[in-house]
Amino acid sequence: MPGFFSWISGLFTSDEPVIASTPESRLLNPSAPVDDNSATDPALIDQLEENLFCWLLDSPPATLRSEPGQWEHVLGNLRGRIANQELDELPRQPMTLPMLMRALSDEKSDRHHLTKIILNDPALTDQLLQVANSPYFRPGDQPIDSVDQAVFLLGLDGIRNVISAAIMRPMMAARNSREALFAQRVWRWGLTCARSAELIARIQGQDTSVFFVAGLLPALSYITLRRELQRICRAEPGMTEAPPSLIHSALSRYQWATSQLLANEWNLPPKYHAQLLAAERPAPNQKQSPLNDGIIVGTREVLRHAHQRNMPEGDVLRIIHISGEQFTRVRKSILDVLEAGAKTRA
Structure with missing residues (x-):
């Protein structure tokens, strides 16, 4: 790329000294809305x-x-x-991510195909169910007990985000x-x-x-x-x-x-x-x-x-x-x- x-x-x-050449990147970078001079x-x-x-x-x-x-x-x-x-601590690409991204971007993929991919990775399956049942994603009070149920209830857009969070969650878990x-x-x-x-x-x-x-x-x-x-x-x-x-x-x-x-x-x-x-x-x-x-x-x-x-x-x-x-x-x-x-x- x-x-x-x-x-x-x-x-x-x-060629400048480190202090001068290092940009002070900002997290929050707002710009005034178009047609707004405020x-x-x-x-x-x-x-x-x-x-x-x-x-x-x-x-x-x-x-x-x-x-x-x-x-x-x-x-x-x-x-x-x-x-x-x-960076020694840079998380490597999860093995199932490329296959999941292809399936999620393919309009011909159905929920059964997606469920099969997820179930082939037991660790991802456990993480996905935990994340899907978290307050950020669960659509109601009823617990989500299976991957197929999660895909059905959340839809493709929702399950994309659950998968993303499930993949990243272990990487953000505290080590000590x-x-x-x-x-x-x-x-x-x-x-x-x-x-x-x-x-x-x-x-x-x-x-x-x-x-x-x-x-x-x-x-x-x-x-x-x-x-x-x-x-x-x-x-x-x-x-x-x-x-x-x-x-x-x-x-x-x-x-x-x-x-x-x-x-x-x-x-x-x-x-x-x-x-x-x-x-x-x-x-x-x-x-x-x-x-x-x-x-x-x-x-x-x-x-x-x-x-x-x-x-x-x-x-x-x-x-x-x-x-x-x-x-x-x-x-x-x-x-x-x-x-x-x-x-x-x-």
Whole structure:
């Protein structure tokens, strides 16, 4: 995929010092709606992103800040691994993914063919049933007991998203107690952003499954980057654990580049790369991607539900590209699953 590799290499090739040449990538990249001259104070966007990292890393704002150049030797190591596609923690493509993607994109595929593919992978079968019965997907109070029932009840669009979440869930599961809270919160945030992007894409008549999968990739990139940092830090004299300020710097710099690497490693079609790039660098005066809006709405709502500082609703409505009534519908759907998830965890 020449376009992808030229993009990724362009991020990291420069004769300038590392600090100057490393772009400060932003997670939240809103653009003013077309025909709307209003603008949201960039400080509000920065604050929402900082609030997210405070919650994910369970740290106050002061611990997320570092001195200029403080971690550049570690970040430079990480930067080189990304540029050379040598991340040891980059999840490899699940074996059944290519076959599933072909079946899901083939209009001739029926649910029995899809069920057969899934049942040939016992681990995926277990994960799929767990995810299908989670508050984010189960269509009613009746439990889903079989893959065939899941495919029938959720339909092809719904099962695409369940499969995507089921494939990614084990990769985001905590490996140890140090990761536990971070992994649990990243998973919840990723699902909320993915669901928000999916709902907004449906409102706009776009391919919902593309935006659901793309909405999960930044969350998986956070887990990947944190684990890669731990590998690097264990090799550094006097370091055993990556401090919050280092993790924050790595996630905020390399979240989109790592999401692109994941999409490439999994051989996702070019449209996924295009949506990730559009979310990272939205073109001025063009319609904003549902992925941008979904991440903004999902971030705001998951923080609000967790009783964290977030963004006032009026500011959200000024930067997303759906109406107030549509936002209310999306928000209600998101809150319903967040509330149901809280009851399940309790």
